[in-house]
Amino acid sequence: MARGTTIISDRPSSRRVGALGALWPFLRPYRVQVVLALFALAATSAISLVLPLAVRRVVDNFDDGAGLLDEYFGAALIIVALLALGTAARYYFVTRLGERVVADIRKAVFARVITLSPAFFERVMTGEILSRITTDTTLIQSVIGSSLSIALRNMIILAGGMAMLAFTSLKLMGLVLLIIPVILVPIIVLGRRLRGLSRKAQDWIAASSGAASETLLAAQTVQAYTHEGRSIARFDDVTERSFDVALTRIRTRALMTAIVIFLIFAGVIGVLWVGARDVQAGAMTAGQLVQFVIYAILVAGSTGALSEIWGELQRAAGATERLGELLAAEDALTDPPRPVPLPRPVRGRITLEEVGFHYPTRPDVSALEGVSLSIQPGETVALVGPSGAGKTTVIQLIQRFWDPQSGRVTLDGIDLRDMARADFRQAIALVPQDPVIFATTALENIRLGRPDASPAEVQAAARAAHAHDFISTLPQGYDTPLGERGVMLSGGQRQRIAIARAILRDAPVLLLDEATSALDAESESLVQAAVNRLSEGRTTVVVAHRLATVKKADRIVVFDGGRIVAQGTHDALVAEGGLYARLARMQFMDMPTLPDPA
Missing domain, CATH: 3.40.50.300 (P-loop containing nucleotide triphosphate hydrolases)
Structure with a gap:
């Protein structure tokens, strides 16, 4: 646990959503998909901004005859169809992009971590690494596949809606501009606090995963020493700390949401009150007011959505930083630029x-x-x-x-x-003191020594290590999965699998x-004879x-x-x-x- 908490306390906190820029190297190979997604996004946003114009036409020309009215409603139906197609295209391209990028990130993080020297794993718990590969990448997938596109769409609608508000009524638009700074203040202030809390919450989730992983991997030892109670208490403590931080983040975000929504709709009501007075005075038409109302609702909805998404973006920025730490982790050991063969x-x-x-x-x-x-x-x-x-x-x-x-x-x-x-x-071939058995078949476990070995060569190595007999008695023989860490085997059987692996490698050292x-004693005598034969002519x-x-x-x-x-x-x-x-x-x-x- 100490290692996990050290990582948390030593990590500098960042408040920049700009940390998401670190995702660009993973997005770059899919630039075409990004362009298609942006095009679909811009198209749907533009269509959304056209709809209020059609509504204004209908309202202002309601008494001009059924034929013209039918044309307006027909045009509205076409606009809605285009909006549906564009939204579906946006969803497809954006979601596919999110899944693809997250898959690449997971592969890159695993490929980086698996090559790091033991010094790294003395500082970071395996459970925390797994949390970053799973939980953090899921956050990023949610942002790229959903939140980011929604944020961009709402930003376009916000900008376009503001422009159309100005086009509809400069007077009412001026009132809206007075409201916006008041709305932005709580978003920025509380958003910064959310950023730190989101990062801290993810850290505690990682620590919780680390504690669980460490204990579950040693479940038999924990039970043998009747340590279940303390282990449960330790996990409960870490989980409760994680919950407390998450609860603070939820309260902060709820407070921000309440303030922002109240300010937005209170401002809209005030502006509508002024607009209604202008319609009564003949300063603007009913269609213009309806158009302004719809644009105001679009702008208000976009602003509220952005305040909601801001927290998601900040959580994803924290996740991006954490994954970036793994990708940028400096290894104590490095290969030379020009290695000697x-x-x-x-x-x-x-x-x-x-x-x-x-x-x-x-x-x-x-x-x-x-x-x-x-x-x-x-x-x-x-x-x-x-x-x-x-x-x-x-x-x-x-x-x-x-x-x-x-x-x-x-x-x-x-x-x-x-x-x-x-x-x-x-x-070099190694037979360690604590042999590692993977949750795959006996054949593949031995074949780790030489992945291109044939089944006959694997069996020959197993015979030399005196492992063939017990492997043959397994339910599916060499094709029997051995379970996580070889739970199906005794200690001696695991050792003989490891020796067969080294025999198959046929290395000079x-x-x-x-x-x-x-x-x-009997197995040791048999295996020692195999080791003696194996060591002939080798260092x-x-x-x-x-x-x-x-x-x-x-x-x-x-x-x-x-x-x-x-x-x-x-x-x-x-x-x-x-x-x-x-x-x-x-x-x-x-x-x-x-x-x-x-």
């Missing part, structure tokens, strides 16, 4: 040179300090040590999920920062981060707490406190004593051991 075939020589690193959220704690390590092509190196010693950090640096603050990491002699991440990551930690880096899985490694590197404290073979390190020997005694002899005096 990784030479093929990849040999797999990995080197860490005096690497120092600390995580951004823990700047005072060194995860790695002065680490130098050279891993030769085809060598299997095991990283062991207590939790938090820096083993997994090395794995992450080799994939360039982070950049070291000092020193460098190279692959085949090339600094990772000089290459495109997508280029050198193709040469293999990274195993506690790859057998979730397996029972393999193994992170393990269970030393039995690394006894046959070419070299074991012992980490403690972010430093390398020893390295060598299993037998040499046991004979040497120290941390590794103590860990080995604890695991292999199953007996308590006092810590070293050092």
